[in-house]
Amino acid sequence: MKYKFSTNQFGVDKKGLHLLRSKHKFISYADIDSVTLKSGKVMKNWQLLLLFGICCLLFSAYSLLSRFVFSDLAQTTYTQPEEVIVTAISSFIGAGAIILSLQTKDIMVVRRKGKKVVLLMKPLVDAHKTDDFISFVSQRLGYKKVFVNPDFDKENKATPLPQKTRKV
Incomplete structure (x- = not known):
């Protein structure tokens, strides 16, 4: 196997971090400022997606209310199928x-040169390899650059770093 630890998004070996989805971009350990393992949002613009979802639900609620509550049902005896389909969709x-x-989800945030890369840790968490991964990366980067939040990997109970070197 080419990498010591790998997922579909990244691979880790002795030299550094390989981003597999971005044309095999490589980040050496010397370029990494910090690595944070935590439970966090996967989507970059999750606020916009939440706003879009709320707007869609408000539109469907308005459509239902305007059709069935505020309209005079005595004048119309049937409902247009298009209205129901658009509201449901x-x-x-x-x-x-x-x-x-x-x-x-459980994610790894890699900070380097003012940039932030967010990577999913699900395959490593599911394979119960988080302890080995934390110790491997900590040996390469140094324990002061690797931070494990308490909310990371709750189900599998990964062994966190010693309390004095962890930042929460």
């Missing part, structure tokens, strides 16, 4: 957008 899209925007 907008409510499903809104609910899905809200669920995606509020979703949190």
Whole structure:
């Protein structure tokens, strides 16, 4: 195997971090300012997605209320199928957008030269390799550059770094 630890987004070996989804971009350990392992938002613009989802749900609620509550049902005996379909689709899209925007997962935040790279840790967490990963990266970077938040990997209970070197 080429990498000591790998997911579909990145691979880690003795030389550094390989970003597999961005044309095999390489970050050496010397370029990394800090690595933070935590539970956090996966989406970059999750606030905009949340706002979009709320707008879709408000539109569908307004559509339903204007059609069935505020309109005179005595004048119309049937409902247009297009109105029901548009309302249902907008409510499903809104609910899905809200669920995606509020979703949190175990992530690794790599900071280097003022830039931030967010990578999913799910494959390593599922394989129960987080302890080995933390110690491997800490040996390469130094314990002062690797931070493990207490909310990281709650289910598998990864062994955190010693208390004096952790920043929460």
